[in-house]
Amino acid sequence: MSETGSSFSEAEPFTLAIDGMGGDGGPEVVVAGLAIAADRHPSARILLIGDEDRLREQLARHPKAAAICTVRPAAAAVPMDMKPTAALRLRDSSMRLAMDAVAQGEARGVVSAGNSGAMLALAKIVIKTLPGISRPAMAAISPTTKGDVVMLDLGANMACDWRNLVEFAVMGEAFAKAVLGLTAPTIGLLNVGSEELKGDEKLRQAAEILRNSPLAPQFHGFVEGHDITAGTTDVVVTDGFTGNVALKTGEGALKMSFVLLRQVFRSGLLAKLGYLLVRPGLNRMREWLDPRRYNGAVFVGLNGVVVKSHGGTDAEGFASAVDVAMDMVTHRFNESIRERLSRMGALTALRPGAGKDQPAVAVVS
Template sequence: MFSLAVDAMGGDGGPDVVVAGLALAADRHRGARVLLIGDEKRLRPILARHPKAAAICTVRHAPTAISMDMKPTAALRVRDSSLRMVMDAVAAGEAAGVVSAGNSGAMLALAKIVVKTLPGIARPAMAAISPSMKGDVVMLDLGANVACDTRNLVEFAVMGEAFAKAVLGLPAPSIGLLNVGAEEVKGDERLRQAAEMLRDSPLASQFHGFVEGHDITAGTTDVVVTDGFTGNVALKTGEGAMKMASGLFRQVFTSSMAGRLAYLLVRPALMRMKDWLDPRRYNGAVFVGLNGVVVKSHGGTDAQGFASAVDVAMDMVTHQFNDSIRERLAHMTTLTTSRPKMEAERQAAL
C-alpha cells in the first residue's frame, strides 16, 4: 500500500513544484511510498533532477489533467485525469491518502463521489491550520458547506478534535463554536443545540463553549468550529489583515531615513515573525470526513509549501486519523439517537 497518491499535474507550478516538494518531504518521511500520477514524459526528467523524490515515488501515467477553471461536473466525466486517478487509488485501497494542488471544486466533487464519506458523516468539511498568539489553531469548515445544521456542527467538532490530535499532536484539544458572543443565549437555535449536545458528549471536558472572532487569533481554543460561509469569510479576512499589516510595516520602514535605520535594528525580530506567519507553513487544507485522507495544497504555492501539505497528509495517515473519527462517532451516534427519547420523557414528566 502506498502512503500517498499525489497528483503531479495540479497547481500553477505543475510537476516541477510537486516533485521539488516531494524531495523536501522525503527527508522528513523516509519510510513513505508515493504513487505519483501524471504525464510520465514530463515527470521522468524532473525526477532525474530530484533523486530524493525519485527514491520514494512510483510513477503512473495519466493522459489528461483537470484545469484550474474546469467545472466540477465536467471534471467528474474525465476518468483518465491525474486528479481522478489519485482518488481512484484511495478508493481501491492502493493508497491511504491524496495530495493535490489542483482545482478545489473538482477535488471536492471527486472526493465525495469516488472516495466517499465515512459512515455516519453527513458532509465532509474543509479544515486547515491558522496561527494564533498561543500556537496553531484548527478551523473548520472553511467553505465546503455554506449552510450547516446542528448535526453538521457536532460532526465538525468530532473531526476537528481528531485533526488537532493527528496534526498538532495535542492529547486533548479544546473546542469552541464560533458565535456572535460567548454567552449561552447568543446565536441561533442550531448553534445552541450543537453546544448542548457537545456538553453532553464524550467531548464535554474539552468543549470550551462559544467563541468570538477575536478568539481565533487569541488561541482561546485549539479547534474552532463553524459553518463554511462564516469560516471562509473569517479565513479570508485574516489573510487580508495579514497582508495589510505587512504593507503597513513596509511603508513605515521605507518612507524615511529614520524608518530605514529603525528597520536595521528590528530586522532580526521581523524575520522571526515573518517565518512564524509564513503561509507556506500552514499550507494544506484537509477535506475531513472522507474514507481516506484528502489534502488540498494551495494552487500557487512553491516547493516548500507543497512539502508542508505532504507533511499534513503523512501526519494524518501515520496517526490513523479516520480511526479516531470512527471511535468518536460511535459515541456521538448513541447520543444523537437517545436525545429525542430523553427529551420526550422530560416533556412528559413536566
C-alpha cells in the same frame, strides 16, 4: 505502471497518491516539493500520477524525489476552472486516478494542488464519507498568539445544521490530536458573541448537545472572531461560508500588516535605521507566520486522507501539504475517527427539531 524507485513492494499499499498535475506550477512545483518531503520522510512511498514525460523530466532533476516515487501515467488533468460535474466525467485525469488509488486501498491518502471543487466532488463520489458522517468538512491550521488553531469548515459546506456542527467538532478534535499532538484539545463554536443566548437556533442546539456529551470537559462554548487569533480554543467550529470569510479576512489582514510595516520602515532615515535594529525579530515573525507552513487543508470525514494544497504555492508549501498528509496517516487519523464514530450511536439518530429539553447526546470519546 512504470517505476522510478525500486525499493517498494507492489504488494504493499503506497503511503500517498500525489496528483502531479495540480496547481499553478504543475509538475515543476509538485516534484520539487516531493524532493523536500523526501528529506523529511525518507521512508515514504509515493504514487505520482500525471503526464509521464513531464513527471520523469522533473524527477531526473530531483533524485531524492525519484527515490520515493513510482510514476503512474494519466491521460488528462483537471483544469483549475473546470466545473465539478465535468471533472466527475473525466475518468482518466490525474486527480481521479489518485482518488481511485485511495478508494481501492492502494494508497492511504491523496494530495493535490488542483481544483478545490473538483477535489471535493471526486472525494465524495470516489472515496466516500465515513459511516455516520453526513458531510465532509475542510479543516486547516492557522497561527495564533498561543500556537496553532484548527478551523473547520472552511468552505466545503456553505450552510450547515446543528448536526453538521457537532460532527465538525468531533472531527476537529481528532484532527488537533493527530496533527497538533494535543491530548485534550479545547473546542469553540464561532458565534457573534460568547453569551449562551447569542446566535441562531442551530448554534444553540449544537452547543447544548456538546455540553451534554463526553466532549463537555473540552467544550469551551461560544467564541468570537477575535478569539481565533487569540488562541482561546484549539479548535474553532463553524459553517463553511463563515469559516471561509474568516480565513480569507485573516489572510488579508496579515498581508496588509506586512505592507504597512514595509511602508513605515521606508519612510525616512531614522525608520530605516530602526529597521536594521528590529530586522532579526521581524524575520522570525515572518518565518512564524509564513503561509507555506500552514499550507494543506484537509477534507475530513472521508474514507481516506485527502489534502488540498493551495494552487499557487511553491515547493516548500507543497512539501508542507505532504507533511500534513503524512501526519494524518502516521497518527491513524481516520482510524481514530472510526473509533469515535463507533461510540456515536446517539448522534446518528439525531434529527432536526429534537426537543431542547431532552437533546440527543453525541456519544464520543
